[in-house]
Amino acid sequence: MKTIKATFFMALLMSFTFNFSQAQQRYQIHVDNVKPSMVGEYEKTAKAFVDACNEHNPEGPWVTATTNDMKYMYISPMENFAELDKNLYSDMSKAMGDAWGKIFSDFDKCYDSHSDFVITLAEGLTYMPEGISMTQEGLNYRNWYYLYYTPENSRNIWEAMKGVKQLFESKGSKSYYRVYRSGFGCPENFYLVAVSSKDELDSAVQGKANEEILGEERGPVFEKLMKYVSRLEEVTGYMRPDLSYSPK
Template identity: 40%
Template sequence: MASTISVAQNQAYWIHTDQVKPSKQAEYEQVSKDFVEACKKHDLKGADWSVAHSNDGNYVSISPVENWAAFDKNPLAPLMEKMGEEKFRALFARFNECYDKHGDAIIYLNSDLSYMPNGLTTNTVGEDYRKWHYLYVTPRNSAKLRAKIKEIKDLYEKKGAKEHFRIYHSGFGNMDEYFLVSISAKDAQSYEKTSDETEALLGEEGKKLMNEMFVLLDRYESKTGKMRPDLGYVAKL
């Protein structure tokens, strides 16, 4: 319960993940584009999302959650009404041909732990490449890990590091607890260059903090990917 309270003041995001079959990725992207076009054609309101494609084949739709009341309504109901139920269901039947597994969860963007000196934002224009570090933790070490991430952020600030990051914390719908470090870059080469420069800048103090952080983890995973603006949707005001 303490974990839930501590993130309540941070922005929540509804994460929907489609585990797309390797042979169906082109088809999935075409259906996604047709879906976005239908939303634009019928001027769907109150349903904004961005899409990330990770190197493991997952397509992740990310929608900000304004409040818990948002879960009481179906944001796509107006689209089905305008399209007609038959066309609407046919569109989603095409989606279902592309994967056997998909699911939903909530994560929270943690402003206190994130390091973006120019202002906290998820919309990093010109930097669609992503590096994601998943820091899995058991409940007994959660508070310790949070404190250690804060120490690392403080060192970034003190040194004026050019590598910026956002920290997300898992919410309901996730069996395992984790902190997610999301780093934006122009491309893989830019990420590697900035990462190497940051490591050198932080020096031995940085290595020490990182080692202390990894001791607290239950396990660690990393993924790469990119944002796909062509598959996302922003409702017109």
């Protein structure tokens, strides 16, 4: 949060060794690694910042997500990398004066580190037959699966994930997901799979129902995928509409 240079946000990846002809939606993601003891203070400051943005109406929307390991992720769509050089808050910071500096001093007390990176929506691997959307009303709980891979397996893992999507399509699965791939600022190659649900219980029920729908065919399909995954991480959390912002 210390550097507000056009970023405050989180989200999703560039291209890997082979190219895609169609335009892909990129996202800036800013992550604050909040100290467990400072979560209350952090949320108080984050809400104050959202209130200030609603008052001063700067450009650039973002959505916020929080994880079970106390990371706060600010995700904003971007059209191109030139946007990284824009200062969306110059007028707002001038108008707020000392109050602007105080907000970010308060943020700085709440974490020891933060980071920024870019990810890209992989539409061809995403399974949302009713239309792709990062947020869905009433479905704020998230399971995020990070599938890391080595450069030599970039094409293999892409093809394996296409196989997963084809299985979901053929079975008419009701368990939808979005896929993003790592890009600028990411130290490792990964795909990020995001699954929405109401809460932890709904996620478990949905997962069990999906296993039954996919049937025994899911075994070979997922085994092929795991063959090219060097490391798998699962993170859970929530989307936070109360800490998100959209200009008027």
